């Protein structure tokens with residue numbers, strides 16, 4: 001029986017979510033052998049300059065080396081955090097499968113006694129390097145001080161134990177997938193922090209001409225997650241924005257009805273443009289594109305440009 005090589009980054013989160021994927025794949029393909037290969041990316045090597053790479057338009061800093069390994073056939077399937085994957089599809093590659101999404105919300109991890117965003121003391125110091133979180137946090141509570149905290153989940157969790165932060169904000173899915181759900185003090189309501197497009201979801205990327213591998217990956221596709229993510233990413237693409245923009249998007253599905261909410265914020269929280277649309281889930285891509293147009297006509301472009309100059 002052939003062996004399928006699954007590639008990912010070497011971080012705790014990347015490995016945990018790839019093990020999760022491989023377990024699901026094994027259930028579907030018990031005769032196939034899967035092995036995991038870790039790959040170092042530019043983002044792993046050079047965290048300090050992430051923001052400058054983003055400004056230079058280098059969107060693929062978490063994934064470029066992994067995509068190269070796919071194209072070179074040293075791996076067969078790449079597992080990515082969907083929110084890190086640029087909206088433009090890479091030549092020669094396809095997203096073959098989007099497994100069931102974990103909780104998309106951001107979580108608050110507080111220092112001793114700090115258990116919810118609403119109850120934090122005046123002027124509390126919140127760690128996050130995401131412009132989206134900064135914009136929406138400042139809009140919710142202008143008194144909060146938002147302080148950058150870079151690094152992987154471990155580094156950001158350690159920041160709470162230091163005296164420099166009262167709380168940090170992370171993607172809940174990161175804690176869930178590394179068996180640390182209990183460390184989340186609050187799953188922040190999407191009325192306060194709208195998640196990043198694709199947050200909490202994974203993407204299985206394959207070579208576009210490898211039908212056999214695509215079929216292997218597709219066995220764990222989740223149709224509802226797929227529709228939600230398609231709407232959110234079309235919205236992001238329609239805005240002409242990337243994963244480092246102050247943009248939130250969150251789609252939900254009830255029966256055949258998909259509802260998509262989008263926010264674009266000023267980095268200082270002085271303004272947040274919000275809009276919602278809904279329609280048949282089969283129209284998910286059009287719903288995303290329409291919402292982007294709606295928000296561009298309301299001035300979203302100016303806020304996105306403002307964040308790049310920040």
Ligand SMILES: NCc1[nH]cc(CCC(=O)O)c1CC(=O)O
Pocket residue numbers: 081082083084169170171173174198199200201202
């Ligand atoms: N940008 C880094 C990144 N990419 C995916 C996740 C978390 C898992 C996910 O959203 O699927 C994180 C960390 C974070 O935002 O806290």
